[in-house]
Amino acid sequence: MRLFEGTPFDRPPRCEVCDEFEEACVCPPESPPVVPPESQTVTLAVERRKKGKTVTVVKGLSPHESDLPDLLTQLKTACGAGGTLKNGVLEIQGNHLERIRDCCRSIGYRVK
Secondary structure, eight states: OOTTTTSGGGSOOBOTTTOSBTTTOOOOOOOOOOOOGGGOEEEEEEEEOGGGOEEEEEEOOOTTTSOHHHHHHHHHHHHTOOEEEETTEEEEESOOHHHHHHHHHHHTOEEO
């Protein structure tokens, strides 16, 4: 006798839409809704980090409704600097406030 025999965990998982086994399911994957940039507001700030490093911070975007990795790539390319994405906040190395403001406006974001 197996440990989970006769329980729901013993059976292979099924698709919630077509009720087929997940291996045989042909349903398209659900993509999360993406809100257009025109209806989102970006908040920009310059922060000082330890050892005197300056970082331009982009806040105010929902990580579930925006394509943050793509936006980060565009901003890093426009500034010619490195950056990272931490907890839904974009950080660009250096003081690039004006470049990021212009880039975000050209994409369509409202800027604070």
